[in-house]
Amino acid sequence: MGDPKPASPPHGPWLTRRQCLALPLATMAAGCAGPQASSQRLVEVDLVASPSTALLRGAGQPPVDVWSYGGAVPGPQIRAVQGSRLRVNFENRLPVETTVHWHGLRVPHAMDGVPHLTQAPVPPGGRFRYEFDLADAGTYWYHSHLRSSEQVERGLHGSLVVEEARPPAVDRDLTWVLDDWRLSRDGRISADFAQPHDVAHAGRIGNVVTVNGQPPADLRVRRGERLRLRLVNAANARIFGLQFDGHRPLVIAVDGQPVAPHEAQRNTVVLAPGMRVDLVLDATGRPGERHAVGDVFYPRAAYDLLRIAYDEGELRSTPLPPPGALAANPLPEPDLAVAKVHELRFAGGMHGGLHQAMLDGRSVPFMSLLRTGKAWAVNGVVADSHVHEPVLTLRRGGSYRLQFINDTRWHHPMHLHGHAFRVLSRNGQPTRHREWQDTVLLAPDEKVEVAFVADNPGDWMLHCHVLEHQDGGMMAVVRVA
Secondary structure, eight states, X not given: OOOOOSOOOSSOOBOOBSSSOOOOHHHHTTOOOOSSOTTSOEEEEEEEEEEEXXXXXXXXXXXXXXXXXXXXXXXXXXXXXXXXXXXXXXXXXXXXOBOOEEETOOOOGGGSOOBTTTBOOBOTTOEEEEEEEOOSOEEEEEXXXXXXXXXXXXXXXXXXXXXXXXXXXXXEEEEEEEEEEOBOTTSSBOOOTTOHHHHHTTOOXXXXXXXXXXXXOOEEEEETOEEEEEEEEOOSSOOEEEEETTOOOEEEEETTEEEEEEEOGGGOEEEOTTOEEEEEEEOOSOTTOEEEEEEOSSGGGOEEEEEEEEEEEESOSSOOOXXXXXXXXXXXXXXXXXXXXXXXXXXXXXXXXXXXXXXXXXXXXXXXHHHTTOOEEETTBOOOSSOOOOSEEEOTTOEEEEEEEEOSSSOEEEEEXXXXXXEEEETTEEOSSXXXXXXXXXXXXXXXXXXXXXXXXXXXXXXXXXXXXXXXXXXEEEEEO
């Protein structure tokens, strides 16, 4: 593992709001009631997508052409208090049409940002207003959902934090938006989007890793300091496996949803594309020490992401007590005794057993699929667009158990829009923490069972968040009616 890269800020910018400034909870709680209802805060933001540049290779290198929200990569962080109503006035100044998806938030169907399925794409020069209530506290993110393997890779993503009414006591609340980029020798983003090899294998793995859009910097701390670290994986395909040498961070939330505080298995915090993990990190080192934060998910390509560097002095000499659990979000608990069971089998990719699958109503041999840019199927059907017949139709208010079966040789982070689900078991073994998630990582040949209440009506995307796999057909619609 090598030395860390040049310094960069430890968190992204906050977005200026027209009605309420994006301030920490103590300031937000002091007032800022919405103009429409005295009992509910209205947080209104203007969000513009446009071509821009970013210092992806550091301050000493030429800037890279990107597409961005608010002129920055990642886009400005949107912050609001749980129970607020968020209004986003979106404007598209890109040369192509686009949409904005609110990843992990249980929004109304019309606000989900899926082209043609929930809204018409926003054309160049067009506008769209997104508005919804923020029922769940936690760490979320927003990104394009139109040709996302290109648009997200070009930089169209940002974080969204919904503050708890009573957040845990920490000294600093930081966000790391983790990403990677495939840059060509001339320093530009490589234009080989949805390249056939990437589609049929692990997806688009980049050659430059950034934290908040810049080369990773030392995280400077003082002994005794307690941090809340919000991790967001915005990469197209790279899975991060972070090890905090010399420290024992506690996981307090996964995909925005609270979980009993615990150390990560094998001291490795795994984040697949689309996932978020909140940590409480106590700075227990001594002044002058430096501890690596390594990314070890791909053992043959392990490296030091950055280092935790201790400044002189200490913030406190007595360690803080262990953090308590965050308050649960208002998610309906599925009734497992009566829950109906459905199987969703994911197949395809190179070295897999998919010989043929249905595409546009025809049975197509696998090699012919590859020639059309497709490689993956859900229950034997290859998706060719965001709009197609539902793979499942669920009764609104019903409890359901979904068995996700990965019949491939590749990892797949499966993301369900509009809902969160409990992860019940992996390969028949009950999960220890029964996490609520919206994006669950399936290892090759793994079976994962999840459960949820189908309480949000509409047609919802279920897809792999390796964006090249989504392009390649691993996408389905789940209808709740």
